[in-house]
Amino acid sequence: MSSPRLEPTALLARHRERLDQAVRACTSRTYFAAFEESPSPRLYGESAAAQGMAEFEATLGSTFPLDTPGSHGYVATERSPYGFDLDVSYPRTTDVDPLIAAALMGIRDWRDARPEGRTGVCLEILDRLHGRIFELANAVQHTSGQAFVMAFQAGGAHALDRALEAIACSWSEMTRTPTTALWEKPTRGEPLVMEKTFTVVPRGLALVIGCNTFPTWNSWPGLFASLVCGNPVIVKPHPSAVLPLAITVQVCQQVLEESGFDPHLVTLAAEGPDDRLAATLAVRPEVRLIDFTGGNAFGDWLEQNAQQATVFTEKAGVNTVVIDSTSSFSGMCANLAFSLALYSGQMCTAPQNLLVPADGIDTDEGHLSLAEVGAGLGAALDDLLVDDARAAELLGAVVSPAVLARLDNAAGHGAVLVESRAITHPSYDDATVRTPLLIRLTSADSDVYETECFGPVAYLIATADTAESIGLLRDTVRRHGAMTASVYSTSEAVLSDVREAALDAGVALSENLLGGIYVNQSASFSDFHGTGANPAANASFTDAAFVAPRFRVVQSRRHV
Amino acid sequence: MSSPRLEPTALLARHRERLDQAVRACTSRTYFAAFEESPSPRLYGESAAAQGMAEFEATLGSTFPLDTPGSHGYVATERSPYGFDLDVSYPRTTDVDPLIAAALMGIRDWRDARPEGRTGVCLEILDRLHGRIFELANAVQHTSGQAFVMAFQAGGAHALDRALEAIACSWSEMTRTPTTALWEKPTRGEPLVMEKTFTVVPRGLALVIGCNTFPTWNSWPGLFASLVCGNPVIVKPHPSAVLPLAITVQVCQQVLEESGFDPHLVTLAAEGPDDRLAATLAVRPEVRLIDFTGGNAFGDWLEQNAQQATVFTEKAGVNTVVIDSTSSFSGMCANLAFSLALYSGQMCTAPQNLLVPADGIDTDEGHLSLAEVGAGLGAALDDLLVDDARAAELLGAVVSPAVLARLDNAAGHGAVLVESRAITHPSYDDATVRTPLLIRLTSADSDVYETECFGPVAYLIATADTAESIGLLRDTVRRHGAMTASVYSTSEAVLSDVREAALDAGVALSENLLGGIYVNQSASFSDFHGTGANPAANASFTDAAFVAPRFRVVQSRRHV
Structure with a gap:
């Protein structure tokens, strides 16, 4: 490893205040934002916007530097709604067996990093993504068609807040059970005393299926909830919105590697036309968690066919x-x-x-x-x-x-x-x-x-x-x-x-919304996005039901 | 209503200390038991054992006084493993439409009782069940074949503790989101201020499918978790172990009615040979939660076929x-x-x-x-x-x-x-x-x-x-x-x-268990029963993943 090793628990300490603020906000549902939503030079520096656009433009026409096990050749599938081809090439996943094998390779080390280590790494990933927010905003703009400021906000700052919310909520759930407990049952004679150990273990492999309109905002909550709970994640982007998630996977892999974990804990599975990669991956027995945003037809299909997995869907409805x-x-x-x-x-x-x-x-x-x-x-x-x-x-x-x-x-x-x-x-x-x-x-x-x-x-x-x-x-x-x-x-x-x-x-x-709040906007840490209580979505960003099924607790016990 | 009305929140106050103790124990995983496990006359009174047996014996050969909508005629399906027929008749559910309609009739009042009211009612039910613990022990003994003391403990006191644990865990999850919040976002001018309201709503109808060997211990956690989270519950007992759950349903209905709710929020669906009632109920669109304990064949069938429901199963494995x-x-x-x-x-x-x-x-x-x-x-x-x-x-x-x-x-x-x-x-x-x-x-x-x-x-x-x-x-x-x-x-x-x-x-x-702790015993509030992480069970008594999917949070927001 060429980069200096990052200590996962030191990463947690570095970002601890942000985590604690997020946990408090999730509990109180009061206003909180960890990432500044205005792309103002006063906040981000005079050169940030130009630099982010330059990074985006340098990527156009290039081969994105990611290796995906099980890929053969490349695909370039993105065209900006603003009227030009992105012409960025990604490894085309044609063989899922090596991809799944590679994704699972690092699962034990990741489990053994415990909630503290995994949370530290995930919070560092958010920080690095924040460092590339202008580049991400350009990528979101030119895949989703969002205007730049909205892409910066919804695709950048607010998506980071939603990801932080998912991490904070997962942290609360993972740490609600202590790692050890002393159990002492009174009897007529000597008490029975047991020392118990509780370990958070992952469910298995997670699959995130991205959408075209909100490639980061809608994918990051599930991605980071699964990852922080110990599950390797395969990210299958919408073919028309790959770049924002390719950058995401790249940052995840960099931080994972720098902190001593297998970078393939997060992988990008790009596909060509008619590859039907999501359907192939979704029914693999190794896949235990699926997060999907998109149309009703495939969402319903997932709910009915991916029976080996817990499936979180956001589909469509009539607002x-x-x-x-x-x-x-x-x-x-x-x-x-x-x-x-x-x-x-x-x-x-x-x-x-x-x-x-x-x-x-x-x-x-x-x-x-x-x-x-x-x-x-x-x-x-x-x-x-x-x-x-x-x-x-x-x-x-x-x-x-x-x-x-x-x-x-x-x-x-x-x-x-x-x-x-x-x-x-x-x-x-x-x-x-x-x-x-x-x-x-x-x-x-x-x-x-x-x-x-x-x-x-x-x-x-x-x-x-x-x-x-x-x-x-x-x-x-x-x-x-x-x-x-x-x-x-x-x-x-x-x-x-x-x-x-x-x-x-x-x-x-x-x-009676009359002022600066609009029905189509939901505030991280306060507003739940979707309820899971009607056919439009079976899940909500972010409640306990969205994160608790992503891990299990395994205990051992012994006499003292 | 002939009985005096019980105020649900007064019931919560009455049992509040027990609830708080249970919540603390679930968090610390230290020793706690709310219900005395020894059937000693010193603890339960000199006449309790005889009276409980007399109540059990008076039930033998009788028609159990429960009305189940959609039933026609009666069935008597139980024979004690100790060698005699119980000959207790229960309403035979032959038509599920009226049963489902009746079960759903009271769902709105039950939702509007809020976590406080529902928790008060459920804790009162546990108290009443505790008052019938000797009768329950006889019923468990002569359906499961457990010896009396074990039936008293596992089928009575420990089952009550597991039920309390499920209620306490549900309480923690339901109350982690506040009922109201004031959200104030700073802007350059006046802050944006919203008042928000958060309401716990049920998933829908719940189905509990009981087993022969532990009719109460294995059914009560799911039953009470679903009920306290706002869902009406249809209880489908094993045909050979109906009585313990008939008593349970009777007590639930009594307390529900006395506290002003529709008693059919909990119903007993008894069946005759080859009725396949569980399979019929399990795939009904109204059924959104299923708790099952039993063999792999039907458990796997449920997981694969009851796609409209969240399914919690405990099946079999090789210990x-x-x-x-x-x-x-x-x-x-x-x-x-x-x-x-x-x-x-x-x-x-x-x-x-x-x-x-x-x-x-x-x-x-x-x-x-x-x-x-x-x-x-x-x-x-x-x-x-x-x-x-x-x-x-x-x-x-x-x-x-x-x-x-x-x-x-x-x-x-x-x-x-x-x-x-x-x-x-x-x-x-x-x-x-x-x-x-x-x-x-x-x-x-x-x-x-x-x-x-x-x-x-x-x-x-x-x-x-x-x-x-x-x-x-x-x-x-x-x-x-x-x-x-x-x-x-x-x-x-x-x-x-x-x-x-x-x-x-x-x-x-x-x-290295050498003393008075045995591998087949798990302690409520401390030991998780099952992990949900291997094929023997997809759920655990009782973690957040077991309760959080049983409700949703619906919010409203407005400017102040």
Whole structure:
């Protein structure tokens, strides 16, 4: 080993304060952020942004320096939604037997590092990833299509916070059982005394299956939860978003090696078209943990077929807004417009179904008809997106031709209230940028609105009244799932009924968001992302149920 | 409602000290017991034993007073292993739709009782069950075949402790997230402030599938963990061990009703021959949690087919003892003899495979040959079981004709070192009581010893040396599972190697047990029962992974 050896427990000491803060925040659910979310030069230094972009650009057209056991040849599968090929080549995994064998090679040393050592190493990995945050942000931008600032935040700082949250939550669970205990049972004579030892052991091999839109934010919680609990991790990225996870794996391997562990405890399994690598890996008996973000079809397939593994899935749902009344019509419209526009609605948390009584709503501007509500939303979207350059920074780019085709097709779903228009990106001529489309439906159009139309498409759905809206929220989320729900109402009775419906449906609720908080954003350490209580996801970032099944406790006992 | 209403949170206050003690013990893993394990009149009162037996006897031949929705007619399926029919009739569940509908009817009120209310009610149920401990002990004795004192302890006091442990562990997990939080994010201007509410919601319907040998001890942890986390529970007992769980359900319903909840939150689903009720219930979409104790065939079927549910299984394995050397040959033989004899080896934790080097072991009595080790074990068994009356109190009765047939068949597996003999029970002429059979094998006989031979059968297996023994421990447990492992050695190096093998195989280890602790006994609050890390069980009594998946947290948030 050429680098100086890092002592894992010294790494824990180095990052201990950050860990302790994260553990406290997870417990109190109060505000905490360990990684600065603003890409400001004042915070990150004058040269950081340019250097990160230079590192990204130097990678374009290159072969990414990772060795993956079981790979033969290379694949380059990424094209930026901003209109150019990344042309980065990765080892193509064609033979999973050597990959699995290599991944498992270091499992015993990693187990023996104990929670303290593994946590120290994982926290050091986060620190190193933070050091490459600008490079990561460029990689996320040009695979997901997120605008740069969002890629820096959601793909960098917030993803690091979510990873830290998963590590902190795992730490709490792993250390809740002591490593030793003295057990002394009174009897009529001498007490029976036993000395007991408790050891955290891994479940086995973990598989992380990444998605195209949030390659880091959605993959890191599962990756680091599995790793810190002792499990080797094979990372199978989406073919269109490999680079952010390739950088991740590279950093993991560097820190693992420097701290004396087998670098293949974390590996990248890139694939070519039609390789179906995830399906092959997912049913291997060695794979005991799977984290998946993506569509319902493959998510359901995993839940049904990967029976040897504990499977954590985040799939799709129909995010719903109940609009009953508001104390600030302009505030509501502006808030919803932002939520619809942000990253072109390509977020699992973006609202889709806006339920409004057919006879309109009471507002601070008087009673407004359904048409006026639609017009208000349209005006807010126009206002937000009037300037192409500013709009592009909010919308990002359309991630894939499939999303564009879905958008084009959606105009036929009903009467168009707000048209989608193409935006010319100020920096990237070939970027595909579109504003949100708003379609008018009625509650009878369940064949349309009960399906997620992922992308910049939302439905303004006329209901008989708010009671029907609440019933639809409960019913559609129960049957089709949702990552988010929200409500606008000035009535405490309505808010109470919607809270009850959200509990019944098992979906997180945001109430009367008018300011700088949006329904599609969840705050690490405080907001749970997904509940696991409806069909959209069977897991949550990050609760005990997300981490406790990733390890077991094995004890030994003896008389003293 | 005729009874006075119990206030759930007042019940929590009443039992709060017990809960807090249990939570502390689960955390420290030190000795704790909430329920007195000795059936002594000094502790339980002079009349308690007679009264409990009278209550049991009054039930014989009767129709058990429970109503189960969806039942038609009655079934009486129990025969005491001590030689008489119980002839207790239970409602026969023939239609699961009304049962499921009734079970789910009270779920919202139960959810709204919050962890505080539900925990209070569940702790009160334990208290009431404790009040019927002698009756329960008789019911366990005459369904499982356990001797009375064991039935009182394992089926009564220890089962209550395991149930309390599951409740305490669930309490810790449910209350680790606060019910409200104030989240305040600094910005350049006014901070963003959100008030957040977090609510524990149930997964859905829970199914508990009981076993014949430990109807309470093995069923109560899952039952109470599911119930306290908000899930209605359908209890499907083994047809040969219904009464202990019928009493359990009756007590649950009484306390639920008295505290204002729907009594059908806990129901008994008894079945007739070939009804296959468990298989029918297990794949219903409403069933989201399943706890199963029993054989591998149905356990594996559940894991593979009940994909809509989180499935906790305890199945079978091959419990293994590595015998390398000992500082007390007589102590070792006496300890092992007790473990083999206790309840005729009809425990999932009883040792089966005793691995001894072919050229014998070093002991405090000098080097002893393999034959001398076998003779020592035989002598210890003779000594322990020489008196029929005393032997019967240790052996209990053979639980079923299948176990007896297996025992009869096992004599053909190899050379018989210690014969099994029939014991005449001093009180029950028709009881089937047998002493353990010890068969000599070699490490080549894997076709025999790699299968669990549930009942009073053990194998003394000659290995090349202790290294081979350790290799066999690691390999057989990895592939076939085990609930327990133990080792006898005076060598620190050997102990270290066996600990390592136990960690690799994921099995709990007991070292050099010579006194009043036996490998087949696990202490509530301190010893984990099963690890979930080998094929014998996918869960453990009681760790966070056993309880955290039984609920979800649903949040709402709003500006202050």
